[in-house]
Amino acid sequence: MIELTQIGAQLIFIGIVFFLIGLIQGALIPVVKNSRMALSGHLTAVQCAMALAIFGVIWSLVELPLFWETVAAYGSVFGFILIWLGITIASITGASKALPIAGAGFSANVNAEFTVKVMVRTGSLLSLLACTLLAFGLLPILGQS
Structure with missing residues (x-):
């Protein structure tokens, strides 16, 4: 059974806010230097x-030690x-x-290119x-029937 965890809820929220930012960015494509890159x-x-958001929904299925679970969640973010x-x-x-x-x-100054x-x-x-950690953390669900 899938249930919502605290990390899962955070991933869903961050995902939805990030989606909104992506939509706003879509409207701004014509005003930047390189619209193809935008x-x-x-x-x-x-x-x-x-x-x-999908990671958040399935997060309760992930079985990793707490440290690696944190790395997987926030590393992806x-x-x-x-x-x-x-x-x-x-x-x-x-x-x-x-x-x-x-x-x-297109080209930019050395600092922008490096950044x-x-x-x-x-x-x-x-x-x-x-x-990769997420994939390993989901392996145990393959053994369930």
């Missing part, structure tokens, strides 16, 4: 927001937000080195770790 940021926000924020900064500044497909034809690279890479590693 579209990528908008899609990242709404997709990651839905993932967080911070990882997803870092990726989105890096992409959003790239859309405003024109940074393109870390995201060359959406950034094709975006660090945010996107750190967020990617955090979310990869968090989702």
Whole structure:
């Protein structure tokens, strides 16, 4: 039986707020330097927001030690937000080195390029770790019938 946990409720709330931010960002796509990158940021926000809300709904099924459960929950939150924020900064500044497909034809100063690279890479590693932990934490449900 799925029940709502405190971490689950927090993930759902953060996911819904993040979804709202993604919707607002969608309306602002035409006003940034790189609208293609802004579209990528908008899609990242709404997709990651839905993932967080889903994680919250199923959180009671996750069986991990408390430390790893916390890393999985908040690692996914911070990882997803870092990726989105890096992409959003790239859309405003024109940074393109870390995201060359959406950034094709644009460039920014060294500081902006470095900031975006660090945010996107750190967020990617955090979310990869968090989702790996989540997958391991859900393994016990496969044995239930």
